[in-house]
Amino acid sequence: MGDCCETEQGVYVDSLLNLEWLRKSLVREEDSIIFSLIERSKYPINSRLYDESAAASLLHLFIKESEAVQAKTGRYTSPEENAFFPASLPPPQHKLVETFGTYQVLHPSGACININSKILNHYLNTLIPLVAAKGDDDRNYAATAASDLACLQALSRRIHYGKFVAEVKFRDSPQDYTPAILAKDREGLMKLLTFESVEEAIKKRVEKKAMVFGQEVELQENGNYYKVKPELVSQLYGEWVIPLTKFVQVEYLLRRLD
Ligand SMILES: C=C(O[C@@H]1C=C(C(=O)O)C=C[C@H]1O)C(=O)O
Numbered sequence: 066m067g068d069c070c071e072t073e074q075g076v077y078v079d080s081l082l083n084l085e086w087l088r089k090s091l092v093r094e095e096d097s098i099i100f101s102l103i104e105r106s107k108y109p110i111n112s113r114l115y116d117e118s119a120a121a122s123l124l125h126l127f128i129k130e131s132e133a134v135q136a137k138t139g140r141y142t143s144p145e146e147n148a149f150f151p152a153s154l155p156p157p158q159h160k161l162v163e164t165f166g167t168y169q170v171l172h173p174s175g176a177c178i179n180i181n182s183k184i185l186n187h188y189l190n191t192l193i194p195l196v197a198a199k200g201d202d203d204r205n206y207a208a209t210a211a212s213d214l215a216c217l218q219a220l221s222r223r224i225h226y227g228k229f230v231a232e233v234k235f236r237d238s239p240q241d242y243t244p245a246i247l248a249k250d251r252e253g254l255m256k257l258l259t260f261e262s263v264e265e266a267i268k269k270r271v272e273k274k275a276m277v278f279g280q281e282v283e284l285q286e287n288g289n290y291y292k293v294k295p296e297l298v299s300q301l302y303g304e305w306v307i308p309l310t311k312f313v314q315v316e317y318l319l320r321r322l323d
Pocket residue numbers: 088091227230258259260261263264267306307308310311
């Protein structure tokens with residue numbers, strides 16, 4: 066790597082350790098999450114896609130194979146990315162990406178935190194039934210799986226940003242976090258890292274975004290119809306996305322002094 070790449074890497078690492086940049090990334094990720102939910106709502110539940118009675122489900126196959134392609138093309142060299150099936154992923158296989166280094170941004174014992182199995186479970190059991198209509202179209206399983214993966218990857222990215230947020234918060238005030246980490250005081254850590262006003266603003270904003278992104282566009286006024294219920298997105302954030310991001314933060318902090 067030449068100087069130029071090192072400089073670029075430096076800028077990238079600096080961004081990942083800047084709370085303002087991270088909060089902007091969380092805001093941008095809202096767009097991806099909402100758009101992907103809107104896309105998923107095009108298809109009915111298609112529950113046979115998730116049927117695990119014959120070994121692994123079709124969704125499982127779809128995600129595993131997709132992640133293998135994405136690993137070969139370098140997706141998981143980024144510290145912002147976490148695979149759903151990380152065991153035995155192939156290495157990058159193209160010269161454009163095979164020299165990508167790994168970035169030492171996070172504390173090593175927290176860097177590998179991966180709660181994607183939790184995310185996948187919540188997604189399958191809670192989210193799909195709320196977003197998709199009942200029924201099965203007997204056809205669009207691969208397209209449905211592709212939109213599931215888009216939702217899952219956006220949610221996973223968003224939630225695992227918690228690791229970087231936690232690192233920045235720790236570096237900003239180690240004197241506040243250290244005693245709670247040493248005492249393994251989850252509740253205390255949760256209090257320290259929580260900013261209620263930031264969370265309230267997020268819930269309001271995602272509801273508004275869902276209204277704007279998901280409205281039916283007609284030439285004539287036809288009242289308000291939204292492809293995904295705006296209050297559902299706000300609820301999803303309040304009950305699930307924000308709590309899981311905070312869970313990641315607490316897990317990370319608990320390992321921060323290992
Ligand atoms: C991510 C942060 O930490 C906490 C979690 C938040 C979230 O998941 O959106 C928002 C505010 C904080 O309570 C943050 O401070 O930005």
